[in-house]
Amino acid sequence: MKICVLPGDGIGPEITAEAVRVLNALDLKFEMETALLGGGAVDATGNPYPEATQKLARAADAVLLGAVGGPQWDSLPREQRPERGLLGIRKDLNLFANLRPAILYPELANASTLKPEVVAGLDILIVRELTGDIYFGQPRGVREENGERVGFNTMVYSESEIRRIGHVAFQAAQKRNRKLCSVDKMNVLECTQLWRDVMIEVSKDYPDVELSHMLVDNAAMQLVKAPKQFDVMVTGNMFGDILSDEASMLTGSIGMLPSASLDDKNKGLYEPSHGSAPDIAGKGVANPLATILSAAMMLRYTFGLEEQAVRVENAVKTVLAQGYRTGDIYERGTNKVGTKEMGDAVLAALA
């Protein structure tokens, strides 16, 4: 069981350290090797996804990633930016299916900015296509036209790309409450009309799943108005990126939202849904739970260790019930702790 660990930038090293401690505490004999991705990789090699990292990531069964990026790299040429390294590894490993579960732990009902009754019992799964769409489409760039700069990107999806993420989403819905909402912008964008048409075609293979459609602007509104109407949502790369950050606040904090990015053989990259949080990096205050919960997803999806995955998830529930809170989920009367103390509490709850 080989794991490639990519701590990345900002809070990345702090939060991955805690997830690694949790994995090691399970006594499962993982082989772990660490490599560079993102800004640190650019500084060391000039490449945000260096060859040595590619080799290690390709040879591993799973990748554990912190986050990449930071203001110090924002003015680099685009191909050298840390985020290109992240897009690069997702494409290189063919990780087209990004699963982002938004679950509200009952203890955090008051940590959400929404009223407790709106979010109580929330359990939704966002299935985001991860290797297509406007994040990868060509042509892209900024050119001179009629004496001014014109910026352009291309939203593009092939039928086969939509079909394969559709199957992942329908199959996920079959294991849950059998409701799938496909989110698009078909009233304006041809690309997403195709998305909707193909989702309807794929639905014929899943008569037991109720398929609905929603335009993305309405979906953004419905997620804060009545999020519990959703079971599984499936959408493209950019809409899924935005909606999953929105959904994270239903769970109390973006520091709670894990993710799994899978290929078609259960190889996966596991990372929190948030970024490198430069504003709190190096302070030891970041919430490591999204990364620890991402490690639990690794146990489940790549290694088929359901019991161990539940063990880690239960440990997270225990520490929340015990009142441990990092700053992002803190409320009066709870026990405010830093990143490492939260990791210690999870380890103690595992024992």
Ligand SMILES: NC(=O)C1=CN([C@@H]2O[C@H](COP(=O)(O)OP(=O)(O)OC[C@H]3O[C@@H](n4cnc5c(N)ncnc54)[C@H](O)[C@@H]3O)[C@@H](O)[C@H]2O)C=CC1
């Ligand atoms: N997967 C990745 O590696 C991603 C990388 N990024 C990169 O991260 C950098 C910062 O991006 P932002 O837009 O600021 O998004 P961000 O997700 O890093 O931070 C947004 C806000 O959430 C807070 N936050 C995030 N994670 C937290 C945690 N675990 N505990 C407590 N608070 C947390 C931050 O302090 C900040 O106030 C950029 O360079 C961006 O490109 C952004 C999103 C994903």
Ligand SMILES: CC(C)CC(=O)C(=O)O
């Ligand atoms: C940094 C981007 C490439 C990706 C992102 O925001 C995400 O995957 O959530």
Ligand SMILES: [Mg+2]
């Ligand atoms: Mg994002």
